[in-house]
Amino acid sequence: MSVHELKRPPALEWPAELLGDLPKALDHLRHWAQITPLHTALRHKRQGQWYAWRWIDALRDVERLADGLRQQGFSEHSRLALSGSFEPNVLLLALAAHSIGGQVLTLADDLELEALQQHLWRIRPTHSYVQGRRQIAHWQSANLLDFAQLLGPVAPAQRLVRWRKISDETALWSEEGTGWQGGLAVLLEQWLNTGHGLAFPESPASARRDRSEVAPTGLLLSPARLQHLADEIESRLAPHGTWRRRLCEWAIAHPQSGLRRLLKNRVRMLLGFQRLVYIWQPLKAPAQPTWLAEFKRDIA
16 A cells, blocks of 8 residues: 555644755755865764764765665655654755755654554655664555665775764764654754764663763754753752752852862763753753753853
8 A cells, every 4th residue: 555545534733844945955065075074974873883974975975865866766846754763874865855856854753553644644755764663664655765775885884983082073962863843954954054073872772871972062952852861960969858959959059169060070971961062952942951051051
């Protein structure tokens, strides 16, 4: 059964996030590939190993993927649906589809089968790329793409990097997925406009450990994920009402306190925040969670 043959669902709100117009995205990618071709553009941990893409690698992969998409019938009239964790494959494939002129949409990767079928009926993708066996089984009707087939022969071992020591380079960090509406546009905009490297964990479960290895200088996270990190910071502190907690709050309230610096440095090291200087926020965002705002204010 093709995606166009799915039974029409009841009225729903628009379920997918349509990647907006990025007129200069490819120009920015070519710019960084020209002036800093050997600098690291992307990092991703896979099966316990860090892999890296230089800017010249990223540009070449986008061009190869665009050729592969055309061979699969993708054109300026096509619609590519993406679902899963954000990582290099997703970003590069989105840019390749964008370079051809087609539309790129994202769908959350935790939809139940019935809801997913309803959403696919509404967006009617001509092509799709998803991660995870469970998701793939549910997307069989949506013309699934094989990333390796699109990219063609490549030697992954050439991108395996020994990354054990924290360097002085700027590193943006994201541990999100397509459930973050608008997130793909945020990542592409921040990454391509700044020319900073962008790193991703192996999985949500390993995010804190992998983040500590990267020690990012910037966070690109949704408000919900920022709140999760704030809750994690909270969990590292003493319980409310105890003298240890009152001592922590006193230390935070006194910027010159040596105890404040000691406390924050300890939590930063645990969470991989020792180099953090930037936290992305939307223009009209609510105030950041208290403890996370304290981190930003203290190190900005």
